[in-house]
């Protein structure tokens with residue numbers, strides 16, 4: 476992965492262990508918001524990503540590229556692929572039991588991805604320091620050990636739930652998340 480310094484953890488940044496309260500190994504991960512474009516089951520044209528965590532710190536998901544995801548004829552749109560990567564990255568940092576938002580997302584497009592391809596996505600954390608989480612993801616064609624089509628590196632920044640209250644619709648999120656307090 477060609478990563479910039481902004482998505483590379485400073486030397487010595489620790490990789491956090493599984494957190495108390497994280498889903499146990501092998502768990503399916505639910506959607507964080509039912510109308511999320513990436514994972515929401517109620518989003519009419521979303522990606523509907525369903526993920527599992529094999530070890531409470533990383534995330535695996537599959538995404539089958541459909542006709543709605545085209546950029547060039549019968550080829551996946553790069554922005555849609557970036558959205559899929561953003562989603563699994565977000566799911567993986569969410570395992571650390573704090574609210575984070577994407578601050579920077581870098582993507583390498585390695586192979587063209589035809590409509591009908593199933594990408595096997597995997598995301599993991601390379602380190603957390605202060606509010607900054609350094610994450611990486613890859614999407615492989617057809618199988619977990621298939622050729623890499625997409626790679627991503629990201630910086631996520633921890634926010635308080637007030638971020639969502641001030642800028643979005645907090646009530647819609649808290650209706651689905653009794654596990655976060657707005658004013659902890």
Ligand SMILES: CCCCCCCC(=O)SCCNC(=O)CCNC(=O)[C@H](O)C(C)(C)COP(=O)(O)OP(=O)(O)OC[C@H]1O[C@@H](n2cnc3c(N)ncnc32)[C@H](O)[C@@H]1OP(=O)(O)O
Pocket residue numbers: 481507565574575576577578579605606607630632634648652655
């Ligand atoms: C429970 C519900 C979960 C819902 C999950 C939903 C997730 C999403 O939808 S993400 C959507 C897309 N992302 C966004 O909308 C984020 C928009 N950006 C922002 O709100 C702000 O810029 C935000 C929060 C990232 C950072 O702002 P702020 O809190 O003021 O922190 P700020 O001091 O600027 O930055 C914190 C640190 O991150 C660094 N940083 C911030 N942005 C970047 C960036 N783009 N590149 C590199 N470094 C950055 C800063 O340099 C700073 O580093 P240091 O602490 O070493 O000085």
